Amino acid sequence: MKLHEYQAKEIFRRFGVPVPDGSVATSADEACMTAETLNGPPWVIKAQVHAGGRGKGGGVRVVDSHDEVKTATEAILGQPLITKQTGSEGRKVHKVLVEQGVKIDQELYLAMAMDRDAARPVMIFSQSGGVDIEEVAERSPELVLRESVDLETGWMPYQGRSLAYSLDPLPVPETLKNLMSVMDRLYKVFMSLDCSLAEINPLVITKDGKVMALDAKIDVDDNALFRQKEISALYDPMEKDPLEREAERNNINYIRLDGNIGAMVNGAGLAMATMDVIKMAGGEPANFLDVGGGASEEMITKGFEIILGDEKVKAILINIFGGILRCDVLARGVLAAAEKVGVRVPVIIRLEGTNVEEGRKILEESNLEFMVAGDMAEAADLVTRQISQRIQS
């Protein structure tokens, strides 16, 4: 689960990681009131959406008067923000963070992430901050330093020193001390909140030698939310597509994509592979949808409704390899959905596995119009052909 910058900064404050003074606002008036309580000018207005590249997309503005706070906030709020991570539709901005401006001397990068291969958390540090760290790693890998953490000892002071003393030129001792303290505290944030990523980019050294997190990004491990109640409460449903939100409420794994072929599959791997065969047959998948291993009839019905909720969908491919999920359950779920919402597009069904005969029989004896595919390749060909015929006619 992703947190907003303002939420992550609240957490940083609580753990003693210095952040600029500021507060979140949902209207221009509120933003002005916030600015009045802060030292300034300048002030910084930052769009709060779960997407990187906000600066380049016009979602971060530095302003010098209260009037400008107002106009900048009005320009951002309620508008879609388009960045390299949002896609062409952008992400609508519902909140801004109003902060006091900071005089920057140097921009660094600091993050705690999960190293999958080593099965350990790793601290990543670079003196080249404020830019895309992936690019730095590619261009000058020697500038990106890592320290792997042994959970038996936790983050050790020597590790902080080995990162901090790499800086060239070396900052004054007080600044170094503050930097190492931030590392220590970032490790505590990461471990206490079950993070998969806690990133500060940039971590700045100010003109007066302070170390401060100018940005804050926290991703929390979804699997750990059951023991992170406080974090779960920070969830912002507005960041999700309405259909994705609906799927989430029903425990269905659904991701909306740009194509026009809806797909309903059981199992994440098979769902991905189904998207791939659709694409190889010349079609474009409209979604990733995994109803899960043990889906109920209700979940199948819901999944079908969600797919049909996307107006771009011109045909549906159902690909089920019954294991725990039985094909007869699938068949009944599809029929229930068809009855409830009506089916306005061709449906291609490929069924295999547990209770397949019963599932096929239920479908054949129903009023639902559908086509049967013998295997995945045929299913993909059939569904893409339906699309091209509809476009021609």
Add this chain to the structure above:
Amino acid sequence: MSILVDKETRVVVQGTTGREGTFHTKQMLDYGTVVAAGVTPGKGGRIVEGVPVFNTINEAMEKEGINVSCIFVPPPFAADAIMEAASSGIAVIVCITEGIPTLDMVKVTAFLKDREAVLIGPNCPGIITPGETKVGIMPGPIHKTGHIGVISRSGTLTYEVVDQLTRAGLGQSTCIGIGGDPIGGTTFIDHLKRFKEDPQTAGVVLIGEIGGSAEEEAAEYVRNEFEKPVIAFIAGQTAPQGKRMGHAGAIISGGKGKAEDKIMALEKAGITVAHNLGRLGKTALEVFK
């Protein structure tokens, strides 16, 4: 021969009194698996599907001489269950549970480092040696005894592949699901090493997906040390960056974990990559004939 599990395998089901645990205890018994014991703390003394339930693994071990565990314990308690099995000397631990926190798996990995136990999973369908024993949740009838080893990061996708192999007349020695989480107990390489030494296995199918670098590492190993023919399939060739495709581990982040990089690494190692899943059976016939 086969790897890790065979007809001598005596299984203990951890979490056997739960809904999933009970259902699959029955399924495994029906397949012919020797499910010798169940463990659910506080429910010792019960009988589930004719199988005696104990409070601890130690107790089950003492009374029933088990050597493989199959875990259906809910996510908050699964790491503890794995550690209990490992500390009691269980040789192979198969963890089906989906949704274990990553930090718990960091601790489990450290715990297992100096121990003998082999962990398969978590978040996996399990392991099956067709005709001998099934430790997991995969549908038994699609499998057939034979000479192809299967290692996979996915569940239903594995069933799809195995079904195609069986239809093509290619039986399997052992099929293993290593799981879809960011941190798992074993890798492709761990099992490739076992298939290398297994005389029954004539070739291997690797089923990977986007995210991480396990496939690239497997490719490197095959290139240098594995002489039997290998074919591979990678799911998620069309997946967009930054979106988690169901499995916690299946995400392309920061430009890493892309299908095209994996496919390139595999092909460079002389592995035949089946680009289209619909035709994997045919590809397998050509390579393994």
